[in-house]
Amino acid sequence: MxxxxxxxPLAIRWFHWINFPVLAIMIWSGTLIYWANxxxxxxxxxxxxxxxxxxxxxxxxxxxxxxxxxxxxxFVFMWVLVINGVLYVLxxxxxxxxxxxxxxxxxxxxxxxxxxxxxxxxxxxPPSPRxxxxxxxxxxxxxxxxxxxxxxxxxxxxxxxxxxxLASMLGGYGAARAEHFILTVGYVLFFIVHIAQVIRAxxxxxxxxVAGYDLVDVPNVAEPENAGRVEG
Amino acid sequence: xxPMSDRDAELEMRRRSRRAFLVGGGALLxxxxxxxxxLSTASEDGLHAPFRRVLGLNEKIAGEYFNSxxxxxxxxxxxxxxxxxxxxIGLSDGFDPATWQLTVAGPDNGQAPARTFTLDDIRRLPRVxxxxxxxxxxxxxxxxxxxxxxxxxxxxxxxxxxxxxxAPDPQHRQDDLLRYVAMETPxxxxxxxxxxxxxxxxxxxxxxxxxxxxxxxxxxxxxRLVTPVKYGIKHIKRIGTxxxxxxxxxxxxxxxxxxxxxxx
Numbered sequence: 001m002x003x004x005x006x007x008x009p010l011a012i013r014w015f016h017w018i019n020f021p022v023l024a025i026m027i028w029s030g031t032l033i034y035w036a037n038x039x040x041x042x043x044x045x046x047x048x049x050x051x052x053x054x055x056x057x058x059x060x061x062x063x064x065x066x067x068x069x070x071x072x073x074x075f076v077f078m079w080v081l082v083i084n085g086v087l088y089v090l091x092x093x094x095x096x097x098x099x100x101x102x103x104x105x106x107x108x109x110x111x112x113x114x115x116x117x118x119x120x121x122x123x124x125x126p127p128s129p130r131x132x133x134x135x136x137x138x139x140x141x142x143x144x145x146x147x148x149x150x151x152x153x154x155x156x157x158x159x160x161x162x163x164x165x166l167a168s169m170l171g172g173y174g175a176a177r178a179e180h181f182i183l184t185v186g187y188v189l190f191f192i193v194h195i196a197q198v199i200r201a202x203x204x205x206x207x208x209x210v211a212g213y214d215l216v217d218v219p220n221v222a223e224p225e226n227a228g229r230v231e232g
Numbered sequence: 233x234x235p236m237s238d239r240d241a242e243l244e245m246r247r248r249s250r251r252a253f254l255v256g257g258g259a260l261l262x263x264x265x266x267x268x269x270x271l272s273t274a275s276e277d278g279l280h281a282p283f284r285r286v287l288g289l290n291e292k293i294a295g296e297y298f299n300s301x302x303x304x305x306x307x308x309x310x311x312x313x314x315x316x317x318x319x320x321i322g323l324s325d326g327f328d329p330a331t332w333q334l335t336v337a338g339p340d341n342g343q344a345p346a347r348t349f350t351l352d353d354i355r356r357l358p359r360v361x362x363x364x365x366x367x368x369x370x371x372x373x374x375x376x377x378x379x380x381x382x383x384x385x386x387x388x389x390x391x392x393x394x395x396x397x398x399a400p401d402p403q404h405r406q407d408d409l410l411r412y413v414a415m416e417t418p419x420x421x422x423x424x425x426x427x428x429x430x431x432x433x434x435x436x437x438x439x440x441x442x443x444x445x446x447x448x449x450x451x452x453x454x455x456r457l458v459t460p461v462k463y464g465i466k467h468i469k470r471i472g473t474x475x476x477x478x479x480x481x482x483x484x485x486x487x488x489x490x491x492x493x494x495x496x
Contacts, residue, residue: 002241004248017256021263037371067370068489072283075290075491160367161304161461161496162297168305173365173373211252215245 005216007131007208012097015088016209022084025077027184031063032070040181052181078154085147101144103137110134118200143190146183153180278489291493298495300402300433304460307363312377312443315366317450321484322422323470329454332418332472336392339410339477349390351454354438357381357389362435362458367496369463369485378458379441383413384432393428393476402432414481415457418472425481430461430495438471463494 008016035058042050058064092098103111111134116122118135126133132140156167156176170176198206208214236244273280279287334354337346360382367373384400386392391399394408402409413431416423430436436459440447447453452469459466465485475481486492 002238004236004241004245017259033371037368039372068278068485071369071491072279072287072489076283076286079286159294159297159496160365162294162299162302164302164305172305173367177371207249207252210256211245211249213245213248215241 001218002215003218004213006212007214008212009095009097010212011091011095012088013209013212015084015091018084019081019088022077022081023187025073026081027187028063029070029073029077030180030184031061032066033074034181035064035070036067040178052185075158082151085144085151089144100131101137101140103134103141107134107137111138118197139190139193143187146186146190150180150183153177153183277487287491287493291491291495294493294495295427295429298429298461300429304364304435304496307365307375309361309363309377311375312363313374314443315374315376315451316368316372317448318368318370318464319422319469320450322417322419322468323449323452324419324421327418327470329449332454334455334471335473336390337473337475339475339479347390347392351440353390354381354386354440354455357385360437362437364435364458364460366458366464366467367460369465369490369494377443378437378439379444380437380439380455380458382434383436383438383457383459384434386438387432392474393431400432410476411478412476412481414473414475414477415468415471416473416475417468417470420472422468422484423482424457424466424468425483425486425492426459426462426466427480427493430459433459433461435460461496463496465490466494 031053034052038052040052041048042052092101110126113122113124113126114133114135117124117126152166153170153176155163156170157173157180160167160173160176167173167176170179204214204216270280270282273282275281276284332351334349334351335346336349358381359379361377361379363375363377365373366376384402387394388399391397393410393413394400394405395410396405396408398408400409409428409432411428413426413428414423415426426436436457439452439456439458440454442448442451447456452467452471455471456469457467457471466483480492483492485494
């Protein structure tokens with residue numbers, strides 16, 4: 001038989017969907033700022049494997065020569081991102097939602113099972129979790145911690161003299177700028193995997209993040225807890 | 233949830249789903265409308281007005297936290313390097329360092345006559361050696377060994393920047409200080425504004441030496457501003473005039489869409 005299953009509380013859904021465009025604005029405006037001193041690369045010695053970013057990338061998305069504009073957007077929308085993030089963390093703590101989210105002793109072993117299974121390297125399906133599997137717990141908790149890291153490294157770059165203690169804790173002004181950038185690359189990588197998993201998990205899972213409920217098949221009434229997995 | 237038939241469950245899901253997607257669509261439209269509104273607002277010096285307002289709020293918060301005891305880190309002198317000479321606006325040809333004088337004026341109401349100073353008048357002040365990181369608004373930074381005199385020492389020695397005409401005493405007579413300092417190059421092509429708190433910060437220098445040598449022309453000889461509480465854009469080179477006033481001064485880059493405060 002079919003049953004409506006509660007997936008995500010209203011507040012979490014709003015936090016999630018506000019975060020998405022605002023984070024996108026922060027990454028875009030951050031790139032406008034980064035353009036003015038685009039020195040980061042992956043490589044060794046004189047060999048560059050990947051340059052952040054090739055000129056064609058700036059041209060494609062019109063990201064060059066817009067430093068002032070980038071700073072203005074960044075230092076306006078930082079408020080929205082931080083307020084949304086703080087409210088999200090407070091809500092997760094006080095509603096008890098954190099219990100679903102924070103990894104526990106089993107999460108890491110389970111995460112390995114999930115990754116092997118999703119990459120088609122293992123046929124053993126990972127255990128059915130209550131809401132998030134171990135891989136999700138680790139990823140979602142990590143992204144919240146990364147958010148805190150972005151705030152701290154961002155503050156250090158923003159006010160390196162008034163917050164000199166913070167900047168020096170992070171290895172200095174130049175280091176804080178690099179860390180701020182690396183965290184951003186992290187969000188982009190997270191986003192790619194997240195989107196892939198959401199597509200894999202299907203429509204019902206996506207609808208769960210919008211409507212808060214999913215329609216699930218339950219074999220019989222005696223096993224109401226045997227619910228489908230959420231992913232993405 | 234009450235037990236319900238498959239059909240009821242499907243209908244209920246559809247109902248909830250429709251409502252949520254409608255609300256979501258509404259939020260999307262509201263966001264798009266907000267975006268369009270933001271981009272339709274009047275431009276103030278290259279930035280839409282709401283951005284200027286939030287930057288003003290950021291400035292207020294930063295000003296509240298600002299303290300002259302918050303110092304930029306200092307480095308050992310051997311870390312110092314020569315920074316890129318990034319800006320040459322205001323460094324026009326035909327400048328004669330030999331006849332250079334620094335003009336200091338009060339508020340623009342003609343109360344007190346302008347005074348002039350020579351480089352020796354600045355050199356006479358207690359010399360400060362400071363190895364700090366110059367931070368360009370572009371995002372690069374360089375440790376530089378600066379030599380010069382504190383702005384506050386200059387103001388104290390020559391009794392500048394106050395309403396009373398007495399030497400400033402920020403500890404006891406905060407209100408006697410004028411609120412802003414404007415500086416411009418002799419050709420008036422480059423100009424910066426500072427709020428008084430930053431101007432009298434102990435690391436704000438009238439600088440005449442860089443990495444142990446007299447300032448090079450491209451770095452602002454004979455006298456430039458150095459202040460690790462601001463981005464490099466405020467480190468005006470070749471200062472010609474300093475004006476104290478209660479009016480917020482124009483600032484070259486603030487007119488080009490940058491934040492006026494630009495405080496670090």
